[in-house]
Amino acid sequence: MNDASAAPQSREFTWTAADFNRIKDLIYRHAGISLHEGKQAMVYSRISRRLRDTGHRSFADYIKWLETQGDADEWQAFVNALTTNLTSFFRENHHFEELARMVREAPPGHEWKIWCSAASTGEEPYSIAITLADALGLSGRFQIWASDIDTKVLATAAQGVYKLEGLKNLSQAQLQKYFLKGKGDNAGLARVRPELQRHIEFFSLNLIEDNWSLRETFDVVFCRNVMIYFDHATQRQVLTRMHRLIKPGGMLFVGHAENFSDLKSQFVLRGKTIYEKV
Template sequence: MSGSTGSGIDRLSTSDFRRLASFIENYSGIKMSSNKRTMVEGRLRKRARALGLESLSEYCRTLFEDGGMVGEAINLIDAVTTNKTDFFREIPHFQFLADHVLPQLAGGDIRIGIDVPLKVWSAACSTGAEPYSLAMMLEEFGRQIRGFRFSVLATDICTEVLAIAREAIYPETMIAPIPDALRRSCLRRSRDKDRSLVRISPALRGKVSFGRLNLMDDSYPVDKDMDVIFCRNILIYFDRPTQEAVVRRLVGHLKPGGYLFVGHTESMAGFTLPLRPVASSVFQKR
């Protein structure tokens, strides 16, 4: 088989891996180092089979020489994207949101959430645990304030995870981080007792909208008046110039005084951006 080793296992040639890695980085910003080669091979074998192709070398030839990239780019990016997510991941962020950000926004001259709806964007939302966690937190906060209104926009580059997020059905093993009170008010258990599944309540699902968005694009089709943006644990996959360019575009969609949350291992050090740190990996737009 073309592209195979003597062991019969289909492998990527060095040149094909380099071509794929270059395309993936240019398209999505995600760096594909050589230690990810085995992972890429395993995931792209499935894509090759789905297209009826016999080998990874034929898959690469189809993409790069036969014009197949036009129809396959989104599937390729879906295949190689790693999507790690949990409900209420990095819980101090949600605590800071509830204890400091929301009271401050709701207590200003223009009461955000009361006079005008609060607008939150979860970028790189994966299968939806983050935006639904945000919606649960906002719903809980809103119980204390009559007429509190909010919406959550959730975006990701991967169409497969967006489909899961819209369905909003999760295994019970995922819900342990959700506080009991929120489980009771925001989750619905499967009527089939043999299926250990829960679904986000219809009311909460109605507060969250999903769309595909590539953070590497030069501009984003997103409102410019976001109050809070969560973009966590995706910047680590980009080099520093790309990180700064992405954050600069994100900040362009944030209101003055709005808040940006990044992952705890992600740093804004050295970036010339209109942001001031207010907590660990939390920044406010000047």
């Protein structure tokens, strides 16, 4: 039974199939995210918070207000609410092992430029930076551009403070070299050292918009576990634009559930979820 109005009686707000479909359309148009019916409970929970924060008593009223009077900040809050940010340090570690191999085998003095297109709370771009610093030293020639559509998680990433329990995938040598452990009220936390952080530029970017602020070409692009939220047409659009920003022979690293074998004119599979630009 797919009628969203058949909702638990304990719900604070009335929730209908029409509400879900309108939100589904809005997030697709603004962020390219394609929601299926199984996401109704998630959408209700997350957008309910926006109703409370803006003082609306129904989804219909909130959506109408958002479309007619909502400012840029509220549109950003709406998008932030519906983005998923599951990440960890050195997640899908084979990508970082391959990146380290590429760096070791590159000509001396090469300046590495890498784009992390879904930076989330920062674990991925910092893992990239640690991989490069391990190979080239903290003063090595590398720069990482780290973007995300969600401004809230980007603020966390730029701050670079994490719970020690979230750093369990780092070696003790990496923890000591690249982090400062907190003391007193900050015990149990660690901050990324400025010497590592200076190699990363964090910025907001919506992958489905045309006005990408990037003017570089990259040796490697990380676009992991992003395309699973896009439909096929949006995937092709985004990947075609990424293809233009990757250097000849450069690599695209994608998530474990993503496969782009139908884009053979642009990318060829070179390893486990690793594609080379054609």
